[in-house]
Amino acid sequence: MKSVTAKRQHPPVADRTSLRNRFARVREATRKLVEPLSDEDCALQSMPDASPVKWHLAHTTWFFETFVLSDIETHEPEDTRYAYLFNSYYNAVGAQYSRSDRGKISRPSLKEIASYRENTEHALLEKFDTLSREALRLVELGINHEQQHQELILTDIKHLFSFNPLWPKYRERWPLGGVNTRDAGWRRFERGAFEVGADGASFHFDNEAPRHAALVADFELATHPVTNAQFLEFIEDGGYQRAELWLDAGWRAVNSLGWKAPLYWRMADSHWRCFTLHGDAPIDPNAPVCHISFYEAEAFARWAQARLPSEFEWEIASRRVGRAGNFLESEIYHPTAPKSRSADRELAQMFGDVWEWTRSDYAPYPGYRPAAGAVGEYNGKFMSGQYVLKGGSCATPENHIRPSYRNFFPPESRWQFSGLRLARDAGSVERFSRPKTLAAPRFHNVARPAGISAREEISRGLLEDNARISPKFFYDLVGSQLFETITRLPEYYIPRAEAAIFDTNAEKMGDAIREALGEAFQIVDLGAGNCEKAERLIPFFKPSRYVAVDISAEFLKSAITRLVERFPEIPMAGVGMDFSEELALPADLGDLPTLIFYPGSSLGNFERAKAQMLLQSARAIHDRSAILLGVDLVKDVATLEAAYDDAAGVTAAFNRNVLTHVNKLIGADFDPAKWRHVAFFNSGQSRIEMHLEAIAAQAVAWEGGRRRFEKGERILTEYSHKWRGEALEGMLADAGFSLSNIWTDDEGRFAVALGAAR
Numbered sequence: 001m002k003s004v005t006a007k008r009q010h011p012p013v014a015d016r017t018s019l020r021n022r023f024a025r026v027r028e029a030t031r032k033l034v035e036p037l038s039d040e041d042c043a044l045q046s047m048p049d050a051s052p053v054k055w056h057l058a059h060t061t062w063f064f065e066t067f068v069l070s071d072i073e074t075h076e077p078e079d080t081r082y083a084y085l086f087n088s089y090y091n092a093v094g095a096q097y098s099r100s101d102r103g104k105i106s107r108p109s110l111k112e113i114a115s116y117r118e119n120t121e122h123a124l125l126e127k128f129d130t131l132s133r134e135a136l137r138l139v140e141l142g143i144n145h146e147q148q149h150q151e152l153i154l155t156d157i158k159h160l161f162s163f164n165p166l167w168p169k170y171r172e173r174w175p176l177g178g179v180n181t182r183d184a185g186w187r188r189f190e191r192g193a194f195e196v197g198a199d200g201a202s203f204h205f206d207n208e209a210p211r212h213a214a215l216v217a218d219f220e221l222a223t224h225p226v227t228n229a230q231f232l233e234f235i236e237d238g239g240y241q242r243a244e245l246w247l248d249a250g251w252r253a254v255n256s257l258g259w260k261a262p263l264y265w266r267m268a269d270s271h272w273r274c275f276t277l278h279g280d281a282p283i284d285p286n287a288p289v290c291h292i293s294f295y296e297a298e299a300f301a302r303w304a305q306a307r308l309p310s311e312f313e314w315e316i317a318s319r320r321v322g323r324a325g326n327f328l329e330s331e332i333y334h335p336t337a338p339k340s341r342s343a344d345r346e347l348a349q350m351f352g353d354v355w356e357w358t359r360s361d362y363a364p365y366p367g368y369r370p371a372a373g374a375v376g377e378y379n380g381k382f383m384s385g386q387y388v389l390k391g392g393s394c395a396t397p398e399n400h401i402r403p404s405y406r407n408f409f410p411p412e413s414r415w416q417f418s419g420l421r422l423a424r425d426a427g428s429v430e431r432f433s434r435p436k437t438l439a440a441p442r443f444h445n446v447a448r449p450a451g452i453s454a455r456e457e458i459s460r461g462l463l464e465d466n467a468r469i470s471p472k473f474f475y476d477l478v479g480s481q482l483f484e485t486i487t488r489l490p491e492y493y494i495p496r497a498e499a500a501i502f503d504t505n506a507e508k509m510g511d512a513i514r515e516a517l518g519e520a521f522q523i524v525d526l527g528a529g530n531c532e533k534a535e536r537l538i539p540f541f542k543p544s545r546y547v548a549v550d551i552s553a554e555f556l557k558s559a560i561t562r563l564v565e566r567f568p569e570i571p572m573a574g575v576g577m578d579f580s581e582e583l584a585l586p587a588d589l590g591d592l593p594t595l596i597f598y599p600g601s602s603l604g605n606f607e608r609a610k611a612q613m614l615l616q617s618a619r620a621i622h623d624r625s626a627i628l629l630g631v632d633l634v635k636d637v638a639t640l641e642a643a644y645d646d647a648a649g650v651t652a653a654f655n656r657n658v659l660t661h662v663n664k665l666i667g668a669d670f671d672p673a674k675w676r677h678v679a680f681f682n683s684g685q686s687r688i689e690m691h692l693e694a695i696a697a698q699a700v701a702w703e704g705g706r707r708r709f710e711k712g713e714r715i716l717t718e719y720s721h722k723w724r725g726e727a728l729e730g731m732l733a734d735a736g737f738s739l740s741n742i743w744t745d746d747e748g749r750f751a752v753a754l755g756a757a758r
Helices: 016-035 039-043 053-067 099-104 111-126 133-161 228-236 248-256 294-303 311-318 456-462 477-486 494-516 534-542 553-566 610-617 637-641 650-666 725-734
Strands: 185-188 190-198 211-215 219-222 265-268 271-276 279-282 355-361 387-390 405-410 421-426 442-445 522-524 544-551 570-578 594-598 626-630 677-683 687-694 698-702 703-711 713-719 735-746 750-757
Touching: 016 053, 016 456, 039 053, 053 111, 053 637, 111 677, 133 271, 133 610, 185 311, 190 311, 211 311, 219 228, 219 311, 228 294, 228 553, 248 294, 265 494, 271 534, 279 650, 294 355, 311 355, 311 387, 442 553, 456 650, 456 698, 456 703, 477 650, 494 534, 494 594, 494 626, 494 735, 494 750, 522 534, 534 544, 534 553, 534 594, 544 553, 553 570, 594 610, 610 626, 610 725, 626 735, 637 677, 637 687, 650 677, 650 687, 725 735, 725 750
Parallel strands: 442 570, 522 544, 522 594, 544 570, 594 626
Antiparallel strands: 185 219, 190 211, 219 421, 265 271, 271 279, 355 387, 387 405, 626 750, 677 687, 687 713, 698 703, 735 750
16 A cells, blocks of 8 residues: 655635535525524523524624635624624634623624625625635635534524423424334454545545544444434443443443433333424434434443444545435434445445444544644644544535544533444454344234224214214324324323333333233233334233234334334234224234233223223133223313313314314315314213314215204214223223222322233
8 A cells, every 4th residue: 555644735725616606505505594493593592512593693604704804905894893702712813702601692683693694795705706715715614614503503403492392393394214224234344554534635624634544453344323223222221320331431421410311312101202303203213323422322332342433444434435324405304214225234324314423532633733824723722532423414414524524522412413333343243243033023904894884984973863983083194193292282191191100110010910911921902003102011021922903004014023123032913903893813813811901091982882892802812811901080170171172272183183084084075174172071971072063054075975064063073981990990890800900190190900800
């Protein structure tokens, strides 16, 4: 290999016309980033490391004014006080306003700052053809500087929004998904002396130079970044409680700052969710983990019996790797799972999605000298106590990143989109090196019992004297999204109360279940959906098989595939079935003692006779059976009714949406705007009732039917029975179960009951 002598490198200056165009594009991109934000959003500061959006807008403008326009004799500063307010850390050009107090700067207003930006851009473009070569070099530096602040605008506003209990969305939610990465492996790289650092052919920051030779030993790099599913294994294996995994400073941070999971993760309804720039969302197990510190990345690598790569190993490996990751331009401001599987040993997502921590201190390269003048303070003076990250993130402009790029942050920083990729010395073995042998789950679709179709069921219900629509028809795509919102409303206590019960009593429940059924039993999860409640409880219950039941086996496939990867030792199956009509498992799933798992108080949606039939069919699955049942308890009427008629009107929208769904299913012409939501507690029947009430007389037609509704006439859409202990015990007894245990939340609002076969 040709030896390389360290020498000072100056990046070339781009063509004047292309540089002018790029300046305009980058400034416009910044403006568009701010469009979704209110003036108030732009003024607040959530912590000293973050800055208000309007400060970013002013500072990036101050940069061009100070380092480019100030050398033009005819230029007059917009306001001489801005030099103090919007200087970040350039001591050579004057004093700076305190960084931690930037959120206190209410003036100039956002409108005035927008004017400052516009005036500065105009002045710079007007003089662009007369700028010297050195001034053009500073313009290009300023463009790249602004791109860095584009990323900071997003990370800082995300941190700010995370404190808001309304879970504000910067952008509407994106379609979650992508492939899993269980085929992730390792790619080997041979030892050698390699040229690293910027090659001088295009723009680079001074900390990327000079190019020099680095010697690396044989090493292997993981083909994929560490995923949320893998990091969850670390959490559940006590990763945040095991001092032996942590650097001393990291262990102090864990204990002093109370870290238990990545930043923005929270436990809800017995499973992990995270805050994103698109609002609150479930953790995607296949997406790269992000918002972790260097300390967390280092601890995970030790736990996985691997290590973090050096920045030189990462840079060498990243060459000739495609840009298939997720960048700022996609407007998906969160790391996502890869959209397709990569070829064997191909490095995936090296660029975009998440910055990847390396084990390299942020130190100068051999022969490094800071740039001349005040801009020499840009990078060099921060080369102490920080670590290098590589690759860019979902908030990084795609044309801003390159293999030699060196990002850097203190080891405790978490608010950036920072994750990790594992490395190891060649030939070593680590926790994720051998793919698990995964038993293929079975899927069954059980045909609806012969007789009434969904179309017939809806039509008959609408033509009854007291019209009704089954609550099963609430859940089209919009209805499902609305219900997810309902579960987070302050009035809707049910998921929080049930989650608290499971969190507190899961181990005791597991002991009671095994006492009733023995060590070998299966869980049959009714209405399993995304299987997240069962996923949280499986480690405590320790079943021999897990069977998820929902309306469609196809709907269950992604959730069960995720569970198989997490619990490869447990056989799993998905059954597509409308169990509200009949609960009858395929014959090959009736050979084990069975725990029917039916959380969430869904049994309360059935009429009493139908609920009794469901319980009896559950009892008949196996001679030795039990049921773990979530039930909502009778309580004060105000609390009950508020849960089904929230102040924000989300439940009302959810109820009216059933008419839109019915229109699609049977070709009806309901106008949802002509119906109002009604919810009340029927004390005689011990149930909440939800109705839609006509606000004007109207005729509704559908394929094969027609009905006139008078003003004030109602359509029943849901019952939700509430229970007292004696009524619950009696109903279980009539179905052949004895109430053996009952657990409630601290306020006695909700109960989880265990009934064992008599």
